[in-house]
Amino acid sequence: MDHEDRQPHRIPTGHGDEVELAIFSPKMHQTHFPSLQITGYLLSIILTLLAFGMVAYHWMPMASLIPVILILAFIQAGLQLGIFMHLREGRGTTWQIPVLALAVSIGLGIVGFSIWIMMFKSGVS
DSSP: OOTTTSOOOOOOOSSSHHHHHHHHSOOTTOOOOOHHHHHHHHHHHHHHHHHHHHHHTTOSOHHHHHHHHHHHHHHHHHHHHHHTSOTTOSSOSTTHHHHHHHHHHHHHHHHHHHHHHHHTGGGOO
16 A cells, blocks of 8 residues: 555644544543432422422412423423533534524424414314
């Protein structure tokens, strides 16, 4: 094999795929305890059980129950985005904003249309 046929070893310049691949490569050498993830998981379970308890055991009147559950849902969504979806990590969050906006709009659309269908289910047959 000729010396000219081989690719020379490239030094990363910061402008190409070599930087992207280095960022996305798994870090197998890290062995720290995932205390942040365990704390986030426990907080998610507590928030879910709190919302379930409020509904199942009628801890609040219905008029104040729905806003409290929505607040708990937004807290849990923020917690999950920050800890489990790594929204606050990475090179920058600029590219994540349109993706997050699309996901939120799809989710709100599904919830909104589900409520709309449930409200008018007697007229649909």
